[in-house]
Amino acid sequence: MEAAYKAELLIDLTLVGYKCEDSLDAIARDINILKIEALEIQNGQIQRVNKTSIHIPSQLTAAIHNEDLVGLDDKVKSIIDRLRSGSKQLDFVPIVGMPGLGKTTLANKVYIADSVMSHFHVRGWCCVSQIYSMHSLLVQLLCSISSESPDKYLKNDENDLAENLRRVLLRRRYLLVLDDLWDVEAWNLLEKSLPNDANGSKILFTSRFQNLSSQFKPDSNPYHLLPLTDEESWTFDKKIHRMENSCPPTLSEVGFQIAKTCRGLPLTVVLVAGILATTAQDGWEEVAKCLSSIVLDNKDCKKTPELSYSHLPDYLKPCLLYFAAFQEDEVINVRRLLWLWIAEGMVQQTKGKSLEESAYDYLMALISRSLVVVTKQRTMGGAKGCQLHDLVHEYCVEKAKEESFLCVMHSSKDPFSLAGPSNHHRVRAHNIGELKIWELMLIFPNLRSLLLSGPDGGCYLTNEEELGILLPKLLRVLDLGKCIYVPMEVVSLVHLRYLRLSYLHLAGWPNGFIFPAENLEVSPNLDHLDTLNLAIDPSSQSLQKILAKLPSIRRLKCFGLHSGPRITFATRSCEEIFEFDSMRKLESLHLIQFEGYGFKFPLNLKKLTLSGNCQPRSEISTIGKLPNLEVLKLRSESFVGEEWVVKEGEFPKLRFLELSRLSIRNWTATSDNFCHLEKLVVCNCLKLEEVPACLAECLTLEMIEVKWCRESVANSVKQIQQEQMDSGNEVLKIIIKNYTNCS
Known part of the structure; x- marks a missing residue:
């Protein structure tokens, strides 16, 4: 593993123009020697037949809860x-x-x-x-x-x-x-x-x-809380495999023996069941032997994750170990996790699927093995949050350290800081406090991934001039959490794929990265950057130049910074339009506080969130014509005006619609609109009189959620539900909270 890391580092350094003392020939010779030694060891042992099947479920329903x-x-x-x-x-x-x-x-x-x-x-x-x-x-x-x-x-x-x-x-x-x-x-x-x-x-x-x-x-x-009996463990195991009444006789004996070896610990039963779910039936005997050897000298189930890990296919092992970068009991945002896996190069693209879809399949494979638990569901289905059992997390931390996969630091007093330069590729620092970040760069000169967090989720970087100079040029992942200072040298990290940061929520501090406008002409493109939170003054006319530097961006969040008096849509000139339509890969866009400006959106856009842009209601028709839009969130006076008439043919693929803190009073639509809508959320729309009755004809509708709206809105939603039930659709669920009688 060390030889492989060394080879990868040497190749990357050569590609960016560094002269290296070591040669690839010397590393290749080392690897060949290792191969010979490995073959000798293998030939001296009984060949182990791998009876593990590779099964990756694609639906969340495959997850074991x-x-x-x-x-x-x-x-x-x-x-x-x-x-x-x-x-x-x-x-x-x-x-x-x-x-x-x-x-x-x-x-x-x-x-x-x-x-x-x-x-x-x-x-x-x-x-x-x-x-x-x-x-x-x-x-x-x-x-x-x-x-x-x-x-x-x-x-x-x-x-x-x-x-x-x-x-x-x-x-x-x-x-x-x-x-x-x-x-x-x-x-x-x-x-x-x-x-x-x-x-x-x-x-x-x-x-x-x-x-x-x-x-x-x-x-x-x-x-x-007492352990399960042997019979309860076996019943539990059969239930996991959906075979309570149909367990093959050939498996009953070995299955009961496996359940008995679990010593009544539900976590062990679940983890072992996850192994058996991806193991051919003639391989259960081998699982029983492995489990006996692991549990024999173990008073609880601390070593059971080792068995699960050893039965994982190689491509899933680094994905599981990556959970060591998160804190124990932390609920992890699934999208963020998938983006990190992709940025780290852990995901291989499958034919006919995007990298994100392939990464999601990887996660589902870990869930199906009960190594990862889903804690939150997405609005449109699928996993939104996940976490590990604390014992599985402990194992990942220990294994990641053992394999030099990830260095986890819990305070500025961790002993590694005295050990001299390290070849670790990934560093996750929790609660770093007063640690000088430039010192960390000296200790880890070959970093590919740096993830920092302070006691409350931020690293609180201050203005350290040395930091920008020392940023490792091979960085692919940079997660600074919440911070006060971000080095402008970030724009020179041409290999950067993942950049996550937000400034502290203090008066005058933005919530996104500020590009150094004075160097835009000479700064390189961030060709690999996939996700970015960006803060910009709309009046500076720099946004279009910045967007040109981000050819591969797929998820973009823009915060409008206003150095002078804000203008309204009515006073701006017609030329003041931000053009995103040239961004062919952009799928998710969130625009906040761009009052008085118009937008041109790319046709491939799937998700759009608007907040505080105060556009006239007529502009929503432009959004309605986007052919691939699936999620639309209109928040905090993103549009002004009390009338919204949805025109024919608009929103052909929309699945989720959120209206929050809008001044809308009358909302009109027909049965031809929202024909694929699955969920509607209406929150704090205090003037709205009712939800369009035509939604009763929307056969795809699964949920309507209403909070802090008029009682008449709640009544219209109840009427929609009743009409759907009369038509035989009992799927629709409504949630009504805190309605008001305001006039």
């Missing part, structure tokens, strides 16, 4: 009864047990139960784990309670967050879940923020440590 498979109903009822009864004083309900028993799954089933949601006025959840901060715990709780983005809270200090949480909980019966608690200190930090109004509020926590509950309260009586 552990929550639906573990038989926890009796346990859920028992814990709910404890939460709804007992002392009126603030009390604790601990769930304890060894790793892999399903503590988090059980807690989540309780948390989302209807009887719990109706009993408690407020519910909040946070993942604690080994490494935590008071700030992070408070942000997690506030976000889960309010359903707000973390960005709303990250800039607040601990005292403000603690007071905010206290106000939210005061005089309300609340349930807070502290998941994966390792010590009582986390509780000691939170306790002062929690009111005790003697109204039956409860703290539910999960822990792998049996005696932790006594440190909270001597008589807290923890709920001990």
Whole structure:
């Protein structure tokens, strides 16, 4: 592996004009020697027949949802009864047990139960784990309670967050879940923020440590989660394989033996079932032998992921190890993960599919093996968020370190900083604090990927002149999180494929990368860059020149910076139009605060989001003619005017429509419009009188969500649902929240 890394580095350095002391001939000789040694080892052992089939499901329905498979109903009822009864004083309900028993799954089933949601006025959840901060715990709780983005809270200090949480909980019966608690200190930090109004509020926590509950309260009586019996494990296994009543007799004996070896740990059962799902039936005996050798000296299931990893096809192994770049219990944005895999060169394009579609198939293969769990669904179907079980994550971190695949740093005091230059290609630094970034560049001179984050998700770069000079020229992935300063030398990274950053949400700071306008004429094209958040002053006339530097961009988000007084659409000249139509690869575009400007969109555009652009309602017809548009989000006065008449033939492929904070009053459409619409969201449109009745004829419609609108809007949606049901369509789901009687 080291020889391969060295060869790759030498080739890349040669391509960018560096003179290298080593030669490819010398590295090739090293590799040939390794090949000879490997063959000798292989010939001295029994040839292992690989009976693993390569099966990649393409639909999310193939994913195994552990929550639906573990038989926890009796346990859920028992814990709910404890939460709804007992002392009126603030009390604790601990769930304890060894790793892999399903503590988090059980807690989540309780948390989302209807009887719990109706009993408690407020519910909040946070993942604690080994490494935590008071700030992070408070942000997690506030976000889960309010359903707000973390960005709303990250800039607040601990005292403000603690007071905010206290106000939210005061005089309300609340349930807070502290998941994966390792010590009582986390509780000691939170306790002062929690009111005790003697109204039956409860703290539910999960822990792998049996005696932790006594440190909270001597008589807290923890709920001990016990392993499955051998019979339950085998029943569980058969259920996963959808063969409860049809298990072939030839597999019953070896299958039961495998289930028995899992020692009643649901996580082990699920992971092993994921292996068996992609293994030919005559290979089950081999799985049984491998599992026995791994579990034999292991008190819990910490080594089980090793068996799953060894049975993965080679192309999926780096994709799994890449999860080590994320924090334990972190819910990972699926699109971001796929883009990173692609930028790292881990995804091979399949005939007839885009790279993103191929990467999604890779993810589905990991999900089908139960190594990755889907936590959020997309609006239009598919996985939106995912995460790993903490034991699988621990394995990925250890394996990534062992194979020099990824260097993970958790603080500026990590010992690697004293070890001298390293040949690591990837570095992920969490909570870097005061670490000088240029020092990190010196330690890792050959970086291809650099992912940084501070205590709250930002790396807080300051104006370090040395940083720009030292940026590794071979960087393909650069993720700076939230920062104050971004080196302009970024535009010289011609190999860059993935650039993620946003400035801190402070007054006067933009939310995107600012191109150095003075060097636009001489700066090179970023030919490989796929995704970018861009901040620009529309009056500078630089946008068209910048777009020409991004020939491969597929996802673009533009923030309008206004140095002078803003102009309106009515006062701008007709020449002031931004032309995106030449960007042949652009699929997703988000434009924010470009008041007074017009747009020309590319015909290949699939997703469009507009915010605060204040265009006349007539301009929406231009968008309606885009032949491939599937997702349209109109937010925060993106258009002005109270009338919207949808014309014939508009929005031929639209599947998702969001209208948020618009001044629209009358919305007219016919049955020929929105013929492929699947979901409609209407939020804070306080003047809107009703949703077009013609949507009752839309046979593809699956969901309508209405929030903070007039009661008449809610009534029109209910009428649409009733008409669909009368026509035999019972699929349509409606969600109505907080309607108002405003005039």
